[in-house]
Amino acid sequence: MTTIDVGSTWAGTHRFGAAALVEARSVGEVREAIRHAPGRIKALGTRHSFNDLADTEGTLICVTDFPDSPLVDLTSPADPTVNAPAGMRYGTLGAWLQARGWALHNTGSLPHISIAGATATGTHGSGVGNGCQSTALRRLEFVDANGEMRVVRRGQPGFEGLAVGLGAFGVITEVTLGIQPTYDVRQDVYTGMPWEALLEETPQILADAYSVSIFTTWTEDTVQQVWRKSGVHRTTPPPDAWHGATRSAESDARLVGGDPEALTPQGGRPGPWIDRLPHFRLTHTPSNGAEIQSEYFVPMEAAGEALAAVRDLGDRIAPLLLVSELRAVAADDLWLSGAYQRDALTIHFTWGPHPAEVAALLPDLEAVLAPFDARPHWGKWHAFDAAAIARVHPRLADARALFEELDPDGRFANDHLVRLGVRASRADSRA
Incomplete structure (x- = not known):
C-alpha cells in the first residue's frame, strides 16, 4: 500500500481535497485501510466524475490496481454471469469477454470507466430496450465501515438501493454482471x-x-x-x-x-x-x-x-x-x-x-x-439541491435510510452526498 498525492478528476473539473489516497491491490488492503484510516473514507475509481461526488476530506481508497481476474460463471445457464474486480475498466473486461465468446448487454460511450464507478452512478449507453449499466448487476461484494466483507445479491432486500449506491455505504471490491453470447x-x-x-x-x-x-x-x-x-x-x-x-x-x-x-x-x-x-x-x-x-x-x-x-x-x-x-x-x-x-x-x-x-x-x-x-x-x-433531488427521486428517503443503517457513523458520507440529501448530516463524521 502506498499513499500518494491525490490530484484531480480526469478532465480537471475537480481537484480532490482528501488528505490521503490509498492505492489498494487486494481486498485485504482495503479492509486494513478502512480499519486504520481516521474519519471519513471514499472509494475512488478511474476519476471520470466531474464533481466532488467521489471526494472526501479524509482518505480515498482506490481499487483500480486489483489484478484483472474475471471469471465466467455458467452455474445458471439461463443467467450466465461474470465476476470481475470492481475497479476493472469496461473496455478491458469487454475485450476479455469477447475473446471467450461473451458480451455485456450494453456499454457507455467511454470504455475507460471502472465498473463500480459506472454502476454506482447509473451510467448508461443507449437503446430503448437497454437498461443502464447498473441493471447488469447480479451481486455486489463490498467492505463496510468496520472493515468487514459484505455481499448483497439481486433479489435480496436492499439490492435495488445499493446497485446505484454512489459510494455511500462502502468500498465495492467485486461485482457480478449478467452476460450474453457475443454479437x-x-x-x-x-x-x-x-x-x-x-x-x-x-x-x-x-x-x-x-x-x-x-x-x-x-x-x-x-x-x-x-x-x-x-x-x-x-x-x-x-x-x-x-x-x-x-x-x-x-x-x-x-x-x-x-x-x-x-x-x-x-x-x-x-x-x-x-x-x-x-x-x-x-x-x-x-x-x-x-x-x-x-x-x-x-x-x-x-x-x-x-x-x-x-x-x-x-x-x-x-x-x-x-x-x-x-x-x-x-x-x-x-x-x-x-x-x-x-x-x-x-x-x-x-x-x-x-x-x-x-x-x-x-x-x-x-x-x-x-x-x-x-x-x-x-x-x-x-x-x-436536496429538495430538488427529493422531488424527482421518489425513493431517495429509502436509499438514505439504507445507507444510514449500513454506515451509522457516516464514514462514507461526504459533503456532496449530504448537500443532496443522500446522507444525513452529522457533527461527528469528520472525527
Missing part, C-alpha cells in the same frame, strides 16, 4: 435530419436500432449527426434515407472537435460489440479531455416537449457547448437510477472549459426541464 454491431452515421422530424419522432428514432445516439449543438438547421448502431444478426441493413436524414458515404464522419482516431469504426463495417457500442477506443484519450459534462434524464413520453424547451435556450447553450448527445435508457427498479420506473431520454451536454459560464447557465437550463421532472446524472455538473 456483432455495425455503426452507421446519418446527417441532415430535420429538427421537425426529431421533435415529432424522437422515441421512434431512438428505437430504430439496438443503440442510437443523436448529436446536436441546438442551433443548427438540421441535427448534426445520428449514430445508428445495429446488431447485424438482429436487424435488416439500415436504409440510405431515414427520418429525413441521409446515410453518410464516409466511414469517418466525426464529432466536431474530436480526434478522428479516438472513435470506434463507423461507415457500416461490422465488428464485435465492444469495438462498436462505445464511441471511443480504449487505447486513446477519452472524448475531448478539456471539458465539463452535464446530463438529465426525462421521461421518454415527453421527449419532444423537453427537447423543444431546451432548444429555446439554444442561443445561450451553443457558445459554451462542444456537443450534446441524446440517448435512450430503459426503465428499471433501481432506487437512485435516472431511469427508475420510467423509460428515459437522456439529454447530455459536453461543455467547453467555461466553468463560470456553465455554472451560471445550469439553473436556467434546469428550470426549463423542471416540468418534466428531469433527474441529473449523479457524477456530472448540475445545480440541484
Whole structure:
C-alpha cells in the first residue's frame, strides 16, 4: 500500500481535497485501510466524475490496481454471469469477454470507466430496450465501515438501493454482471435530419436500432449527426434515407472537435460489440479531455416537449457547448437510477472549459426541464439541491435510510452526498 498525492478528476473539473489516497491491490488492503484510516473514507475509481461526488476530506481508497481476474460463471445457464474486480475498466473486461465468446448487454460511450464507478452512478449507453449499466448487476461484494466483507445479491432486500449506491455505504471490491453470447454491431452515421422530424419522432428514432445516439449543438438547421448502431444478426441493413436524414458515404464522419482516431469504426463495417457500442477506443484519450459534462434524464413520453424547451435556450447553450448527445435508457427498479420506473431520454451536454459560464447557465437550463421532472446524472455538473433531488427521486428517503443503517457513523458520507440529501448530516463524521 502506498499513499500518494491525490490530484484531480480526469478532465480537471475537480481537484480532490482528501488528505490521503490509498492505492489498494487486494481486498485485504482495503479492509486494513478502512480499519486504520481516521474519519471519513471514499472509494475512488478511474476519476471520470466531474464533481466532488467521489471526494472526501479524509482518505480515498482506490481499487483500480486489483489484478484483472474475471471469471465466467455458467452455474445458471439461463443467467450466465461474470465476476470481475470492481475497479476493472469496461473496455478491458469487454475485450476479455469477447475473446471467450461473451458480451455485456450494453456499454457507455467511454470504455475507460471502472465498473463500480459506472454502476454506482447509473451510467448508461443507449437503446430503448437497454437498461443502464447498473441493471447488469447480479451481486455486489463490498467492505463496510468496520472493515468487514459484505455481499448483497439481486433479489435480496436492499439490492435495488445499493446497485446505484454512489459510494455511500462502502468500498465495492467485486461485482457480478449478467452476460450474453457475443454479437456483432455495425455503426452507421446519418446527417441532415430535420429538427421537425426529431421533435415529432424522437422515441421512434431512438428505437430504430439496438443503440442510437443523436448529436446536436441546438442551433443548427438540421441535427448534426445520428449514430445508428445495429446488431447485424438482429436487424435488416439500415436504409440510405431515414427520418429525413441521409446515410453518410464516409466511414469517418466525426464529432466536431474530436480526434478522428479516438472513435470506434463507423461507415457500416461490422465488428464485435465492444469495438462498436462505445464511441471511443480504449487505447486513446477519452472524448475531448478539456471539458465539463452535464446530463438529465426525462421521461421518454415527453421527449419532444423537453427537447423543444431546451432548444429555446439554444442561443445561450451553443457558445459554451462542444456537443450534446441524446440517448435512450430503459426503465428499471433501481432506487437512485435516472431511469427508475420510467423509460428515459437522456439529454447530455459536453461543455467547453467555461466553468463560470456553465455554472451560471445550469439553473436556467434546469428550470426549463423542471416540468418534466428531469433527474441529473449523479457524477456530472448540475445545480440541484436536496429538495430538488427529493422531488424527482421518489425513493431517495429509502436509499438514505439504507445507507444510514449500513454506515451509522457516516464514514462514507461526504459533503456532496449530504448537500443532496443522500446522507444525513452529522457533527461527528469528520472525527
